Amino acid sequence: xxxxxxxxxxxxxxxxxxxxxxxxxxxxxxxxxxxxxxxxxxxxxxxxxxxxxxxxxxxxxxxxxxxxxxxxxxxxxxxxxxxxxxxxxxxxxxxxxxxxxxxxxxxxxxxxxxxxxxxxxxxxxxxxxxxxxxxxxxxxxxxxxxxxxxxxxxxxxxxxxxxxxxxxxxxxxxxxxxxxxxxxxxxxxxxxxxxxxxxxxxxxxxxxxxxxxxxxxxxxxxxxxxxxxxxxxxxxxxxxxxxxxxxxxxxxxxxxxxxxxxxxxxxxxxxxxxxxxxxxxxxxxxxxxxxxxxxxxxxxxxxxxxxxxxxxxxxxxxxxxxxxxxxxxxxxxxxxxxxxxxxxxxxxxxxxxxxxxxxxxxxxxxxxxxxxxxxxxxxxxxxxxxxxxxxxxxxxxxxxxxxxxxxxxxxxxxxxxxxxxxxxxxxxxxxxxxxxxxxxxxxxxxxxxxxxxxxxxxxxxxxxxxxxxxxxxxxxxxxxxxxxxxxxxxxxxxxxxxxxxxxxxxxxxxxxxxxxxxxxxxxxxxxxxxxxxxxxxxxxxxxxxxxxxxxxxxxxxxxxxxxxxxxxxxxxxxxxxxxxxxxxxxxxxxxxxxxxxxxxxxxxxxxxxxxxxxxxxxxxxxxxxxxxxxxxxxxxxxxxxxxxxxxxxxxxxxxxxxxxxxxxxxxxxxxxxxxxxxxxxxxxxxxxxxxxxxxxxxxxxxxxxxxxxxxxxxxxxxxxxxxxxxxxxxxxxxxxxxxxxxxxxxx
Amino acid sequence: xxxxxxxxxxxxxxxxxxxxxxxxxxxxxxxxxxxxxxxxxxxxxxxxxxxxxxxxxxxxxxxxxxxxxxxxxxxxxxxxxxxxxxxxxxxxxxxxxxxxxxxxxxxxxxxxxxxxxxxxxxxxxxxxxxxxxxxxxxxxxxxxxxxxxxxxxxxxxxx
Numbered sequence: 001x002x003x004x005x006x007x008x009x010x011x012x013x014x015x016x017x018x019x020x021x022x023x024x025x026x027x028x029x030x031x032x033x034x035x036x037x038x039x040x041x042x043x044x045x046x047x048x049x050x051x052x053x054x055x056x057x058x059x060x061x062x063x064x065x066x067x068x069x070x071x072x073x074x075x076x077x078x079x080x081x082x083x084x085x086x087x088x089x090x091x092x093x094x095x096x097x098x099x100x101x102x103x104x105x106x107x108x109x110x111x112x113x114x115x116x117x118x119x120x121x122x123x124x125x126x127x128x129x130x131x132x133x134x135x136x137x138x139x140x141x142x143x144x145x146x147x148x149x150x151x152x153x154x155x156x157x158x159x160x161x162x163x164x165x166x167x168x169x170x171x172x173x174x175x176x177x178x179x180x181x182x183x184x185x186x187x188x189x190x191x192x193x194x195x196x197x198x199x200x201x202x203x204x205x206x207x208x209x210x211x212x213x214x215x216x217x218x219x220x221x222x223x224x225x226x227x228x229x230x231x232x233x234x235x236x237x238x239x240x241x242x243x244x245x246x247x248x249x250x251x252x253x254x255x256x257x258x259x260x261x262x263x264x265x266x267x268x269x270x271x272x273x274x275x276x277x278x279x280x281x282x283x284x285x286x287x288x289x290x291x292x293x294x295x296x297x298x299x300x301x302x303x304x305x306x307x308x309x310x311x312x313x314x315x316x317x318x319x320x321x322x323x324x325x326x327x328x329x330x331x332x333x334x335x336x337x338x339x340x341x342x343x344x345x346x347x348x349x350x351x352x353x354x355x356x357x358x359x360x361x362x363x364x365x366x367x368x369x370x371x372x373x374x375x376x377x378x379x380x381x382x383x384x385x386x387x388x389x390x391x392x393x394x395x396x397x398x399x400x401x402x403x404x405x406x407x408x409x410x411x412x413x414x415x416x417x418x419x420x421x422x423x424x425x426x427x428x429x430x431x432x433x434x435x436x437x438x439x440x441x442x443x444x445x446x447x448x449x450x451x452x453x454x455x456x457x458x459x460x461x462x463x464x465x466x467x468x469x470x471x472x473x474x475x476x477x478x479x480x481x482x483x484x485x486x487x488x489x490x491x492x493x494x495x496x497x498x499x500x501x502x503x504x505x506x507x508x509x510x511x512x513x514x515x516x517x518x519x520x521x522x523x524x525x526x527x528x529x530x531x532x533x534x535x536x537x538x539x540x541x542x543x544x545x546x547x548x549x550x551x552x553x554x555x556x557x558x559x560x561x562x563x564x565x566x567x568x569x570x571x572x573x574x575x576x577x578x579x580x581x582x583x584x585x586x587x588x589x590x591x592x593x594x595x596x597x598x599x600x601x602x603x604x605x606x607x608x609x610x611x612x613x614x615x616x617x618x619x620x621x622x623x624x625x626x627x628x629x630x631x632x633x634x635x636x637x638x639x640x641x642x643x644x645x646x647x648x649x650x651x652x653x654x655x656x657x658x659x660x661x662x663x664x665x666x667x668x669x670x671x672x673x674x675x676x677x678x679x680x681x682x683x684x685x686x687x688x689x690x691x692x693x694x695x696x697x698x699x700x701x702x703x704x705x706x707x708x709x710x711x712x713x714x715x716x717x718x719x720x721x722x723x724x725x726x727x728x729x730x731x732x733x734x735x736x737x738x739x740x741x742x743x744x745x746x747x
Numbered sequence: 748x749x750x751x752x753x754x755x756x757x758x759x760x761x762x763x764x765x766x767x768x769x770x771x772x773x774x775x776x777x778x779x780x781x782x783x784x785x786x787x788x789x790x791x792x793x794x795x796x797x798x799x800x801x802x803x804x805x806x807x808x809x810x811x812x813x814x815x816x817x818x819x820x821x822x823x824x825x826x827x828x829x830x831x832x833x834x835x836x837x838x839x840x841x842x843x844x845x846x847x848x849x850x851x852x853x854x855x856x857x858x859x860x861x862x863x864x865x866x867x868x869x870x871x872x873x874x875x876x877x878x879x880x881x882x883x884x885x886x887x888x889x890x891x892x893x894x895x896x897x898x899x900x901x902x903x904x905x906x
Contacts, residue, residue, distance in 0.1 A: 069845030069881045206841040213846035214834040216780020216820030220847060223779035231774070256763075286762075287783075288770040360784050360792060360847045360880040409782070409847030410880045441785040649841060653883070657844055660882025683789035683878060691884040692872035698885045 045177055047136050049096070049111055050080060050129075053177045057160050059086045062096045064111045065121050066381050068411030069657075070713045071650025072121040074208045076129045078647060082200045083133030083193060085157040086173070093208055098383035098403035107398060115382045117416050117525065118572055119613045119711025122646060126709055131189040136180070138190040143179035144171050159199075195644065195707045204649050209407070221379030221406045222438070224366040230433045233290040233440070234264055234423060235297055236279035236447050239676045240306040240520035241269040243278040244299050252282060252296040257289035260431055261297070264423065269305050269520075272485040274392050274422045276447050276522060281427050287438050306520030307676040314519050314673070315351070318455035318476035321515040322349075326474060329493045333509035338470030342461025346545045351738040352533040353670040354453040354478075356686060357526055361409020362444045365424035368434035369394050374401045374425060375434075379408040381415040389418040393425035412661075413525035417449055445686055446678040449524025450671050452478045452496060454517075454533060458541040460507075466549050468560070471507040473497065473537070476515040480530070482523040492516045496530050500569040502538065502579065502611060506560055521673055527661065528714035531612045535718030536666070536725070536739065539608035543726045544735065553726065554590050554607055558583055561609075573614035573710075581705065582609045585618035585639050588703060592637045593620040602626065603634075604730025608722035615715035616641040619659065619723035625731045629745035633663070633724070635697040640715055643708040651712045655700040658716020664689035666721035670740050751812045753778065754822025764810030769793045771809045772819060780820040780850050784878070791877030794851040794858075795819050801858035820850035823857065833857050836894035844881035852877050856891050865895050 046052045052060040061077040073093055081091050099110030112128050137157060144162035145152040148169060155164045163170040195202070212218040237243060249261040266278030280297055284290035339345065366377040367390065374394050380386045383405045390401045408415060424437035439447075454477025461470035479492035493514030504510055526532070542560070546553040564580030586609045595605055602625050609618035622635040638659045645651045668687045672679045680686045700716075725736040728745065736744060750759045753776060760771050767786075772778040772795070781804055784792030788803040795804045796818040823831045830838070833856050843849045852875070859866060859874045866874070871891055879887065 067845075069843075071844075206838065207843060210838055210841055210843055210846075211830075213843045213849055214820075214837045214853060215824065215830070216778075216850050218846060219779065220782075222783065223773075225777060225779070286766075286770060286774040288763075288766045288774070292763075358880060360782075360790065360845070360878065362783065408845060410845045412880075438783075441787070653841070653844055653886070656885045657882035660884055661880075664882070682787050683785050684787065688790075688878050688880060690878060691875050691887060694884045694888075696868050696888055700885070 047139065047177055047181050048132065050132050051084065051136050052094070053173045055174050057090055057172055057174055059084070059091050060094050061091055062111070063093050064096045064099070064114050065125065066114070066116050066383065066405050066408055066411070068116060068381060068408040068415070070116065070121060070654060071207060071647055072116060074205060075122055075647035075650060076125055077208065078200050078205060079126065079129035080133040082198055083130045084137050085159055087159045088200045088205060090160065091208070095405070098387055098405065100384065100387060100398060102399045115384060116411065117381055117413065119615065119713040119715065121711070121713070122709060123614070123711050126646070130192050134190045134192055135186060138186055139180040139183050140173050140176045142183055143176040146179065147171070201646055202644070202648065205647065206649060218407055220361050220409045221366070221377060222361055222364045222409070224377045224406070224436060226366060226368065226434050228434055229366070230259060230283050230285065230431070230435045231287045231290045232281055232283045232424070232427045232435045232437045233287070233294050234279045234281045234437070234443070235294050235299060236277040236443065237266070237301055237304070238446065239301055239303045240309060240673070241304040242307070242676070243302045243304060244280055245302040247280050247297055247299040249280070249297055251298070252293040255289060255293050255296060257285040258293040259283045259285065261293065262430060264426060270483060272483050273419070274389060275419045275426075283427060283431055283433070283435060290438070291440065303676060309520045309676045310674045311672040314453070314517060315455065317517055318515070321476040321517070322455065322457050322474055326476070326513040326515040327490065327493055328511060328513050329497055330499050330504065330510060330512040332504065332511070335470050335472060335509045335511040338509035339459070339461040342470060343464045344462045344549060345459060346462070346548050347457070347459045348541060348544055348737060350456045350458065350537045350540060352454055352456070352536060353739055354450040354521060354672070355526060355665055355669050356445050356448050356450060356671050356680070357412045357414035358444065358686065358688060359408070359410030359412055359414050362441055363420040363439040364437060365421045366434070366436050367421070367424035367428040369425055369428040372396070372400060376401065376421055376425065377404045377406065378418070378421050379415060380405050380418055380421065381408065381411045381413075382418060385416070385418045386421040389422035390425040393422045394429050412527045413529070414448065416525055441683065442681045445680050445682060449482065449522045451526030451529070451532065452480050452523045454478070454496065456533070456537045458537060460541070460545055462545070462549055466551060468503070468507050468545065470509040471503055472511040472513065474513040476517055478517050478519050478521060478523055480523045480525060489516065498530060498534065498571045500567070500571055500574070500577065501534060503560060505567045506562070506579065519673070520676065528612055528717050531610060531714065531718040532662070532665070532721070535608065535610040536721045539610065539719060539722035540725055540735070540737070543606070543729065554586065554595060557586050557607070557609065561586070573612065577611050581616045581641050582611060582618065585609055585616055585641055585703065588701070589618045589620035589637045589639050592699065592701070593622060593635060595620065602731055604727045604732070606723045606726025606728070606730055608719040608726060610718040612715045612718050613711060615643070615710040615712060617655070617715045617719055619719045621723040621727045623724070623727040623731055625728060625745055627747070629743075629747050631728070631741070631745055633693065633695055635695055637699050637701070638716060638720070639701040639703055640712065641703045641705045642710045642712045642715065643705050645702050645704060646709050648702055651702050652700045654712045655702070655716040656698070658714065659700070659720045660689070660694060662717040662720025663693065663724055666724055666739055666741055667693065668740050668742055749809055749813050751814060752816040754818060760809055765808050767805050768795070768807040768809050768812060768817065769804040772804065778819050778821055782847055782850060784848065789878070790848070790851070791855055792848050792851040794854040794877065796854060796858065799861070801855050820854060823853070831857065832897035833860065833894040836890040836897055839893055840886045840890040842883050842886040842890050844883055848877060848879045852879065852887055856894060859891070860895055860898055864898065866891065
C-alpha cells in the first residue's frame with residue numbers, strides 16, 4: 001500500500017513492503033492455483049486468486065480489501081471486470097481472507113496489500129486490479145488462439161467471449177478457463193484500456209451486495225456464529241491507565257450461564273499497547289448473560305497515574321503552554337520581520353475537542369485459539385494488524401493464524417487498531433473455547449483512540465495592500481502519535497500540523513509551532529485525522545481576516561489559491577498540491593448557492609474548501625439562526641474533485657456522508673474527562689445528529705479533473721464544519737471559535 | 748416458557764424473562780439482521796415490529812411480548828425472493844454505506860408509512876429518529892418518499 005507512515009502497519013518494513021509490491025504482479029497473485037494441477041482442465045473454474053468463471057458465464061470476483069462502507073467491494077471488482085471484459089450484471093463478489101506468506105524476508109502479501117486507511121483503498125489497488133483483469137483476459141485469448149491454431153494477436157474479446165473475426169468464431173470464457181489456468185503468467189502486464197473505452201468503470205453502479213444488506217442477510221463481525229461459541233464481555237478500568245486492585249466475582253459466578261471470570265492485564269502506563277485497558281473478563285452462554293455477569297462484579301480499582309487528568313486542566317495547560325515557546329516545525333522566510341512590518345495583525349484562538357469514532361457496530365471479535373492454530377473473524381480495517389494482535393496474544397506464528405474479515409459496520413479509523421482482536425484471542429486462549437468478544441456502546445464511548453483535542457493560536461500580518469505577508473499556527477494538543485513504539489518526541493507535531501498544508505508556499509513568511517500535552521486520553525486516527533481540526537481553524541481564520549480587513553471571504557480565497565500550479569506536498573496525498581483546483585471548487589459551490597445575494601438578518605452563507613490526502617473538496621452552507629438561537633441548516637452544496645471518479649455512486653455517497661459527519665461532529669460531539677475518567681457513555685450524551693438536522697436541499701457534485709483517481713473517503717469532511725460556522729457568522733455576527741457548537745448560539 | 752411469534756412462526760424462550768428481545772433474537776434464534784447499536788433505545792438499529800408497530804428491541808424485555816407477534820428484517824418481505832416496497836426503494840437509491848443501521852431504518856420507515864402514507868419532510872424529521880453514523884440521511888429521505896410512491900401504486904411486494 002502506498003500510504004504515508006502513519007497508516008503503514010508498524011512492523012511492515014520498507015523491505016517487506018517492496019517484497020510485497022513485487023509479489024503483486026508476480027506468480028503469487030496470478031499463478032496457477034493448486035486445483036488446476038489436480039483437476040481435469042474442463043472442471044477448472046478458477047483463474048488465479050481473484051477470478052472464477054462459472055459454466056453459465058457468471059463471474060465471481062474476489063475482493064481483498066475491508067469494506068467499511070466506502071464502496072471498495074464494488075469499486076475494485078469494477079476494475080477487474082472492466083479489463084477482463086465481462087458484463088457487470090454477470091458479476092458477483094467473494095470476500096477473501098487475509099493472505100500472508102512467510103518468506104526468508106519475513107511475511108509478505110499473498111493477495112496484494114490488504115488494509116484500508118488514509119483514503120487509499122482504491123488508489124493503491126487501481127493499477128493492480130486492472131492488471132489482474134487484463135492478465136486474465138490475455139490468458140483467455142492465448143487459450144482460444146491455441147485451440148484455433150492462430151496467433152493471439154488476431155483475437156479480441158467481447159464481454160464474456162474471445163472472438164476471432166477472420167475465422168468468424170467465438171468461444172465463451174467459461175470453456176477456456178482450464179486451458180488458460182495452465183498457461184504461464186505473461187512477463188509483462190498486457191496494455192490497459194484507455195479511460196475513454198470504459199464500459200463499467202466511471203459509470204453509475206449500485207453497491208453490489210446492497211440487497212443482502214436491506215434484507216438482513218449480510219453478516220457483520222457481530223453476526224458471527226460458530227459451533228460451541230461462548231460470549232464474552234470485559235469490565236475495563238473506568239480510570240485511564242487504571243488497574244483492578246481486587247475483584248469479587250462470587251455473585252457473578254452464581255448467575256446461570258456465567259462460565260468463567262478472570263483478569264485481563266493491560267499495558268503498563270506510557271508503554272506501547274496491544275490492548276487499551278486492564279479489566280476483568282466474563283464468559284457466558286449468551287451476550288446478555290455475560291453483560292449481567294459483568295454488572296454483578298464488584299471491582300476495586302487502582303486509579304493509576306492519570307487519576308487527576310481533567311478537561312479543565314488540559315485546556316488550562318494548553319493556554320499556558322501557548323504563552324511560551326514551542327517546537328518550530330516549519331519556519332519559511334522571515335516570519336518575525338513580516339509581522340514587525342505588518343500594517344495590520346489578525347489574531348484568534350480556536351479549540352477543537354476530543355471526539356469518539358462511534359462506529360455503529362460496536363467492537364467485537366470471534367477468536368478460537370487452539371494449541372497450534374487460531375481462527376479470527378473480525379470487523380477490521382487492518383486484517384494484517386489483526387494477525388499481529390492475535391500472534392501477540394497467543395504466541396503462535398502468524399502463518400498459523402487465519403484471519404477472516406467481515407463487512408464492517410463503520411470504520412472512521414477506529415478499526416485501524418485491533419485491540420479488540422487481541423482481547424478476544426487472550427480470552428479464547430485462557431478458556432480454550434471459541435468465543436465472541438462483544439463491546440457495549442458504553443465500552444466503545446469510554447475506550448477509544450480519540451481524535452486529538454487542541455488549542456490553536458492563529459496570527460496573520462497583512463501589508464498595506466491587504467495581502468497576508470506573515471502567518472503562524474501555534475498548536476498545543478495531545479498528539480495522535482499515542483504511545484507508539486520508537487516514536488521520538490520531536491516527531492509528535494507531524495501528526496497534528498501537516499507541514500505542506502495551505503497556505504504554505506503561498507504565504508511567504510510562515511511558521512508552525514507545536515506544544516505537546518501528554519494527557520492520558522488515548523488518541524488515534526479519526527477520519528481525515530488532523531485535517532478536520534486544521535481545516536476548521538484555517539478556514540475560519542481566513543474568514544476572520546476577510547471580515548477584519550474589509551475583504552470578501554470568497555474573493556480572498558480565490559486570491560490566495562490562485563491559478564492552477566503544482567506546489568510541493570511532502571505529506572500523505574502528495575507529491576503535489578494544486579491550489580487552483582480549490583479555486584475552481586470554491587467558485588463552483590459559491591455560484592450554485594447564489595453567494596452574492598443580499599440576505600436578511602439571521603440568514604447567512606458560509607464557504608470553505610480544503611485539500612485532503614490528495615483530493616479536493618469545498619462546501620457552501622446556508623443557515624438561518626432564529627432570535628432564540630435556533631439553528632436551521634437550509635441548504636448544503638458540496639463538491640469534490642477526486643481527479644477521476646472510478647465509482648461515482650460511491651464518490652457521491654462519501655461526499656454526502658463526509659459532509660454529514662463533519663456537521664454532526666461540529667454541532668454536538670465532544671469527549672471530556674474528569675478525575676481520570678471519560679465522562680460520556682452513550683448516544684444520549686454523545687449525540688450524533690439525526691435526519692432532521694439535514695435539509696432536502698442538499699447537493700453533492702463531482703467535478704472531474706483528469707484520469708488519475710484520488711481517494712474519496714475523507715475529503716468530504718474537513719471543509720463542512722468551517723462552512724457551517726462561517727455561515728453562522730454571516731447570519732449572526734457570532735464567531736464560533738470553539739467546537740462543538742452545542743448551545744453557544746443560545747441567547 | 749415465553750411463547751410468541753417471530754416472522755409468523757411460533758417460538759418459545761425458556762430463559763430469563765428480563766432478557767431484551769434483541770438478544771433473544773440474535774443469540775437464541777440466530778436472527779442477526781436485527782442489530783445492537785446502543786442498548787438504550789437511542790440509535791434504533793434494533794428496531795423490529797411488535798404486533799405491527801416499530802419498537803426498540805434492545806429495550807423490550809422478552810417477557811413483555813408473550814403471545815405477541817414479532818417481525819424482523821428477515822421476515823419483512825412476503826417471500827424469500829421478494830422485497831418489501833421500502834426495501835425496493837432503499838435499493839433504488841442505493842442507501843447503504845456500511846449498512847449496519849439500515850435494517851432498523853427500514854423497519855422504522857415501514858411503521859411510519861403505515862401511520863402516514865405520504866409523509867412530508869417535516870413528518871420524516873419528526874418520526875425517523877434512527878442514527879446513521881455513515882451519514883446516509885440524504886438518500887434515506889429520498890428513499891422514504893420513493894417508498895411512499897411505491898406503496899401508493901399498489902402496495903404489493905416487488906421482486
